[in-house]
Amino acid sequence: xxxxxxxxxxxxxxxxxxxxxxxxxxxxxxxxxxxxxxxxxxxxxxxxxxxxxxxxxxxxxxxxxxxxxxxxxxxxxxxxxxxxxxxxxxxxxxxxxxxxxxxxxxxxxxxxxxxxxxxxxxxxxxxxxxxxxxxxxxxxxxxxxxxxxxxxxxxxxxxxxxxxxxxxxxxxxxxxxxxxxxxxxxxxxxxxxxxxxxxxxxxxxxxxxxxxxxxxxxxxxxxxxxxxxxxxxxxxxxxxxxxxxxxxxxxxxxxxxxxxxxxxxxxxxx
Amino acid sequence: xxxxxxxxxxxxxxxxxxxxxxxxxxxxxxxxxxxxxxxxxxxxxxxxxxxxxxxxxxxxxxxxxxxxxxxxxxxxxxxxxxxxxxxxxxxxxxxxxxxxxxxxxxxxxxxxxxxxxxxxxxxxxxxxxxxxxxxxxxxxxxxxxxxxxxxxxxxxxxxxxxxxxxxxxxxxxxxxxxxxxxxxxxxxxxxxxxxxxxxxxxxxxxxxxxxxxxxxxxxxxxxxxxxxxxxxxxxxxxxxxxxxxxxxxxxxxxxxxxxxxxxxxxxxxxxxxxxxxxxxxxxxxxxxxxxxxxxxxxxxxxxxxxxxxxxxxxxxxxxxxxxxxxxxxxxxxxxxxxxxxxxxxxxxxxxxxxxxxxxxxxxxxxxxxxxxxxxxxxxxxxxxxxxxxxxxxxxxxxxxxxxxxxxxxxxxxxxxxxxxxxxxxxxxxxxxxxxxxxxxxxxxxxxxxxxxxxxxxxxxxxxxxxxxxxxxxxxxxxxxxxxxxxxxxxxxxxxxxxxxxxxxxxxxxxxxxxxxx
Ligand code: SF4
Numbered sequence: 146x147x148x149x150x151x152x153x154x155x156x157x158x159x160x161x162x163x164x165x166x167x168x169x170x171x172x173x174x175x176x177x178x179x180x181x182x183x184x185x186x187x188x189x190x191x192x193x194x195x196x197x198x199x200x201x202x203x204x205x206x207x208x209x210x211x212x213x214x215x216x217x218x219x220x221x222x223x224x225x226x227x228x229x230x231x232x233x234x235x236x237x238x239x240x241x242x243x244x245x246x247x248x249x250x251x252x253x254x255x256x257x258x259x260x261x262x263x264x265x266x267x268x269x270x271x272x273x274x275x276x277x278x279x280x281x282x283x284x285x286x287x288x289x290x291x292x293x294x295x296x297x298x299x300x301x302x303x304x305x306x307x308x309x310x311x312x313x314x315x316x317x318x319x320x321x322x323x324x325x326x327x328x329x330x331x332x333x334x335x336x337x338x339x340x341x342x343x344x345x346x347x348x349x350x351x352x353x354x355x356x357x358x359x360x361x362x363x364x365x366x367x368x369x370x371x372x373x374x375x376x377x378x379x380x381x382x383x384x385x386x387x388x389x390x391x392x393x394x395x396x397x398x399x400x401x402x403x404x405x406x407x408x409x410x411x412x413x414x415x
Numbered sequence: 416x417x418x419x420x421x422x423x424x425x426x427x428x429x430x431x432x433x434x435x436x437x438x439x440x441x442x443x444x445x446x447x448x449x450x451x452x453x454x455x456x457x458x459x460x461x462x463x464x465x466x467x468x469x470x471x472x473x474x475x476x477x478x479x480x481x482x483x484x485x486x487x488x489x490x491x492x493x494x495x496x497x498x499x500x501x502x503x504x505x506x507x508x509x510x511x512x513x514x515x516x517x518x519x520x521x522x523x524x525x526x527x528x529x530x531x532x533x534x535x536x537x538x539x540x541x542x543x544x545x546x547x548x549x550x551x552x553x554x555x556x557x558x559x560x561x562x563x564x565x566x567x568x569x570x571x572x573x574x575x576x577x578x579x580x581x582x583x584x585x586x587x588x589x590x591x592x593x594x595x596x597x598x599x600x601x602x603x604x605x606x607x608x609x610x611x612x613x614x615x616x617x618x619x620x621x622x623x624x625x626x627x628x629x630x631x632x633x634x635x636x637x638x639x640x641x642x643x644x645x646x647x648x649x650x651x652x653x654x655x656x657x658x659x660x661x662x663x664x665x666x667x668x669x670x671x672x673x674x675x676x677x678x679x680x681x682x683x684x685x686x687x688x689x690x691x692x693x694x695x696x697x698x699x700x701x702x703x704x705x706x707x708x709x710x711x712x713x714x715x716x717x718x719x720x721x722x723x724x725x726x727x728x729x730x731x732x733x734x735x736x737x738x739x740x741x742x743x744x745x746x747x748x749x750x751x752x753x754x755x756x757x758x759x760x761x762x763x764x765x766x767x768x769x770x771x772x773x774x775x776x777x778x779x780x781x782x783x784x785x786x787x788x789x790x791x792x793x794x795x796x797x798x799x800x801x802x803x804x805x806x807x808x809x810x811x812x813x814x815x816x817x818x819x820x821x822x823x824x825x826x827x828x829x830x831x832x833x834x835x836x837x838x839x840x841x842x843x844x845x846x847x848x849x850x851x852x853x854x855x856x857x858x859x860x861x862x863x864x865x866x867x868x869x870x871x872x873x874x875x876x877x878x879x880x881x882x883x884x885x886x887x888x889x890x891x892x893x894x895x896x897x898x899x900x901x902x903x904x905x906x907x908x909x910x911x912x913x914x915x916x917x918x919x920x921x922x923x924x925x926x927x928x929x930x931x932x
Contacts, residue, residue: 158895169906183901186844194788200835203836235804285791317744317789331434365889368886
């Protein structure tokens with residue numbers, strides 16, 4: 146049996162652990178026994194994008210070691226998948242170590258979550274249930290660096306109960322861009338505010354994307370504007386399932402009360 | 416406006432000024448939005464567009480690989496056709512050559528075809544210093560020149576101006592430079608164009624010397640090409656007795672067949688047209704027809720330095736179509752002046768630092784960072800310049816240059832070192848996360864709860880403030896994914912608790928328990 150390693154990404158690990166847990170739930174439901182190589186940390190993108198390519202070398206090495214035993218790597222982030230696929234080679238080249246270059250070239254293939262679901266597992270209906278109005282932001286790195294195309298929206302359209310609303314100017318950058326958000330914060334915020342305006346114009350309840358970094362940026366603006374809109378990682382939507390009776394009873398017994406459908410759904414998903 | 420980009424503040428500062436100008440932002444959003452849609456429309460009509468792009472890339476790469484050979488061939492062809500060829504290492508040399516030609520013909524004015532190369536070397540200023548007026552004849556360049564302004568776009572230098580502003584400039588300034596605008600001038604495009612036409616006509620008819628650039632130079636025949644939309648270029652190229660063309664050395668193409676590919680790629684990418692209205696070609700001197708003295712100045716001005724960089728040299732493939740400017744979300748919001756250079760937008764952000772050299776001034780070094788790396792520029796570039804790749808590469812060069820120049824590491828250097836040390840080991844990362852989780856729990860009490868139950872922080876002091884000025888900050892989760900996996904064996908053990916990864920918020924938020932970041 147092939148070994149599939151979950152690369153949870155540093156941002157998800159610290160700020161959005163629920164996304165990683167949703168991927169575990171989702172993949173197990175689809176029959177993939179995903180592993181979490183504990184030696185993993187960060188793909189090195191923060192260093193590379195700031196121009197510290199030399200400081201990314203130990204991180205690239207660590208990534209290679211951590212996932213050495215895997216046949217495939219799955220990551221719930223277009224940006225980090227793009228970083229591993231396109232930037233590790235750049236880092237290796239600049240390091241002047243031909244051994245590192247060979248190791249990067251021989252590393253297990255990295256799949257962004259939707260690529261793995263659609264291309265490797267061959268599913269678009271993952272059996273999810275999410276009865277909400279949703280709009281989807283395709284994030285630049287998923288869209289352009291990886292070219293995930295319509296895989297995410299095909300997955301979303303197969304979710305029962307979900308209404309997918311078109312996002313105007315969807316392909317435009319939200320303005321996050323890693324350190325760009327701090328180094329050029331005014332421009333970043335101007336871009337993000339336009340994105341947030343488009344998101345609000347859809348009338349959706351939830352903004353969904355495959356990258357928590359972009360969601361953190363747009364969500365941070367939406368939250369500051371007290372818009373009442375939620376942002377969720379695609380994996381969490383896909384992990385949601387219809388409520389089951391036992392689960393509801395359990396939660397009621399916990400004193401959690403009848404709550405909304407989604408909360409129960411997410412509870413049941415775990 | 417001083418008429419020069421020298422002394423422009425670094426990008427973030429210049430961008431702030433632009434962002435505060437709501438009229439400018441409206442003008443830019445409207446103009447770039449319109450041309451973006453037009454380009455997308457005409458590009459989608461071409462089935463083999465990707466093939467064309469690959470062909471364009473291959474032609475330009477071949478040129479760059481054998482640049483000296485093609486340049487010598489071009490020189491031979493030009494000389495055989497009766498042109499005089501000059502080689503200019505830098506702006507000063509190129510300007511001296513043009514000034515000399517004008518002075519030899521005893522003229523105190525030249526007409527100009529819109530040209531980025533002459534902008535780059537600041538030829539107009541050099542001519543002015545020699546007492547020679549240079550009249551821009553492209554409509555948008557005319558607006559910029561009359562307004563004592565700087566161009567802010569490669570193709571539409573006056574993109575930052577709207578019709579009302581243009582009318583005012585014409586009324587105020589035309590009389591001082593020649594034929595005045597009619598008193599009853601309105602801001603209708605047709606009326607504005609008519610005023611410009613009358614104003615320019617007398618200049619075309621009077622000028623003895625014209626100056627142009629070239630979009631392409633075909634080595635096998637010595638043919639130079641200019642593509643344009645208004646016909647003013649053709650007037651300059653045919654009426655005066657003397658023509659001086661300043662041509663960047665990367666503009667050479669091996670054959671006419673290569674020109675064929677470029678003339679398909681350029682108009683659709685540039686103006687969103689299937690074909691540009693005027694394509695002028697000239698090959699040396701044709702006795703009795705057009706200029707009887709033709710000079711070609713082959714300009715280096717930093718280009719061989721760019722060529723020496725294996726990653727950066729792809730910038731020399733650029734055919735100046737400006738498609739990357741029109742799709743760039745940063746350009747759309749800041750405009751071209753913020754880049755502080757003749758070449759604005761994404762291509763400016765990679766070309767300018769390479770031509771000037773990084774590590775010399777803060778403004779230049781800020782340009783590779785003036786991008787969110789969204790990749791829209793690469794996607795539209797007709798010659799497939801991987802602008803994000805070059806941006807990242809140049810950021811690396813900026814960091815290296817600073818580290819070489821200073822023995823004391825910067826705050827950023829130390830932060831990156833520390834992050835690299837922590838993040839290259841899972842044990843160190845886990846330990847740091849425990850502290851963050853603790854901090855998160857504390858911070859969560861100080862923050863507020865966003866929709867969805869997530870604790871967020873408001874405005875923050877210190878280095879985090881640029882983030883938190885307008886965006887809420889999520890506090891670190893109480894338990895990282897890593898320690899959840901460890902504690903529960905990846906959720907397989909019974910000790911799992913569904914709220915373990917959640918920060919201090921209401922236990923059962925709705926809908927989208929993880930939302931509200
Ligand atoms: S970089 Fe590409 S898209 Fe930008 S101006 Fe040059 S050719 Fe056009």
